[in-house]
Amino acid sequence: MQRRIVVIPGDGIGKEIIEATLPILTKAAKTHGLNLGYTTCLAGGAAIDAYGEPLPQATLDAARQADAVLLGAVGGPKWDSVRPELRPEKAILGLRKELGLFANLRPVKVSPIIAPYSSLKPEVVTGVDILIVRELTGGVYFGQRQEAAEVDGIVSAWDMEVYSQPEVERIVKVACQAAQGRKGKVTSVDKANVLATSRLWRKTATETAAGFPEVALSHMYVDNCAMQLVLAPKSFDVIVTSNLFGDILTDEAAVLTGSIGMLPSASLGQGTGLYEPIHGSAPDIAGQGIANPVGTILSAAMLLRYSLGADAAAEAIENAVQAVLEDGYRNADLYRPGMTKVSTSEMAGLILAKL
Numbered sequence: 607m608q609r610r611i612v613v614i615p616g617d618g619i620g621k622e623i624i625e626a627t628l629p630i631l632t633k634a635a636k637t638h639g640l641n642l643g644y645t646t647c648l649a650g651g652a653a654i655d656a657y658g659e660p661l662p663q664a665t666l667d668a669a670r671q672a673d674a675v676l677l678g679a680v681g682g683p684k685w686d687s688v689r690p691e692l693r694p695e696k697a698i699l700g701l702r703k704e705l706g707l708f709a710n711l712r713p714v715k716v717s718p719i720i721a722p723y724s725s726l727k728p729e730v731v732t733g734v735d736i737l738i739v740r741e742l743t744g745g746v747y748f749g750q751r752q753e754a755a756e757v758d759g760i761v762s763a764w765d766m767e768v769y770s771q772p773e774v775e776r777i778v779k780v781a782c783q784a785a786q787g788r789k790g791k792v793t794s795v796d797k798a799n800v801l802a803t804s805r806l807w808r809k810t811a812t813e814t815a816a817g818f819p820e821v822a823l824s825h826m827y828v829d830n831c832a833m834q835l836v837l838a839p840k841s842f843d844v845i846v847t848s849n850l851f852g853d854i855l856t857d858e859a860a861v862l863t864g865s866i867g868m869l870p871s872a873s874l875g876q877g878t879g880l881y882e883p884i885h886g887s888a889p890d891i892a893g894q895g896i897a898n899p900v901g902t903i904l905s906a907a908m909l910l911r912y913s914l915g916a917d918a919a920a921e922a923i924e925n926a927v928q929a930v931l932e933d934g935y936r937n938a939d940l941y942r943p944g945m946t947k948v949s950t951s952e953m954a955g956l957i958l959a960k961l
């Protein structure tokens with residue numbers, strides 16, 4: 607039986623990193639007895655250019671019917687001046703909401719091989735293994751908003767943060783379940799000293815985690831978490847947090863690995879899962895063949911694990927990535943003298959050869 611994968615390259619480096627990843631996904635799947643069929647769809651700026659809208663119905667329909675979606679990234683300065691409701695980023699928010707992808711898993715692992723590339727000391731980052739569980743379909747990204755408007759001579763704008771108890775409960779459950787297969791520690795991150803949504807979050811997290819007696823739940827304010835992530839990253843196991851805080855903290859956590867190009871993600875809900883690197887479309891390096899494809903390649907591994915149940919194929923990709931890094935090959939973002947600098951496609955070719 608063929609498994610259908612919808613592929614959305616998107617904008618900027620999206621096309622390069624997806625092109626680099628597909629042969630690896632195909633080979634890993636095939637070696638483990640899976641036959642994948644790809645349907646390429648437009649979303650983001652590319653869809654605005656072609657159809658005048660960031661998330662065409664055809665893309666959404668294809669995604670709904672697929673076994674999984676693999677996405678590059680969307681957005682870029684070319685579309686910065688379009689109306690807010692037509693921005694490329696609306697495509698990604700729309701896909702997450704429409705597919706019900708409320709749980710965004712962002713693993714952050716630092717092996718001794720990549721530890722020297724972090725801006726932090728190797729002893730601080732070596733062995734870091736954090737799973738950041740970000741709520742993905744609620745909070746301020748999906749609340750009502752008012753664009754800048756003048757009232758009584760003063761221009762203001764606002765964005766509303768809303769969380770319901772069931773929304774918090776289900777994401778904290780995901781975090782607790784994940785912690786059961788790990789070190790059993792969940793840190794719930796909020797701003798409960800200021801925000802009403804965070805006070806509901808904290809109370810609900812405490813009640814939900816009580817159903818997981820083997821999991822140790824602690825709470826941390828987001829400002830302190832931002833600091834602890836760079837001071838003592840090894841003190842974390844699973845972090846669970848809101849959409850906005852999770853977005854910001856995962857970019858910060860990427861620094862532990864040396865580059866945001868290294869981090870993958872899985873967005874899960876009841877239906878089709880969506881897999882994408884955590885970074886954006888990197889317009890500053892697009893078209894140069896220098897983007898790091900590892901975050902996308904590891905996202906493909908997560909696709910195999912979570913949507914296709916092919917754990918061995920996922921591990922094969924993860925081991926191949928590790929082996930190529932051990933051989934001293936680096937993209938420009940992680941390059942240091944003494945290593946071998948390779949392009950996006952060369953890195954992918956090396957990983958493919960290791961499979």
Ligand SMILES: NC(=O)C1=CN([C@@H]2O[C@H](COP(=O)(O)OP(=O)(O)OC[C@H]3O[C@@H](n4cnc5c(N)ncnc54)[C@H](O)[C@@H]3O)[C@@H](O)[C@H]2O)C=CC1
Nearest residue numbers: 679680681682866867885886887888889890891897898939
């Ligand atoms: N999921 C998505 O599609 C996302 C889209 N965006 C969009 O992407 C566009 C650019 O946003 P930025 O804030 O610049 O964030 P970005 O993540 O695209 O880039 C931030 C920095 O990281 C570097 N970088 C990112 N990915 C890299 C890779 N694979 N290899 C090497 N270096 C890499 C970039 O060159 C840049 O210096 C915006 O339009 C933004 O809205 C941003 C985040 C997520």
Ligand SMILES: CC(C)CC(=O)C(=O)O
Nearest residue numbers: 695698699853884885886
């Ligand atoms: C582009 C945004 C909608 C999302 C984002 O930055 C992210 O998911 O990491």
Ligand SMILES: [Mg+2]
Nearest residue numbers: 853854857884
């Ligand atoms: Mg982000």
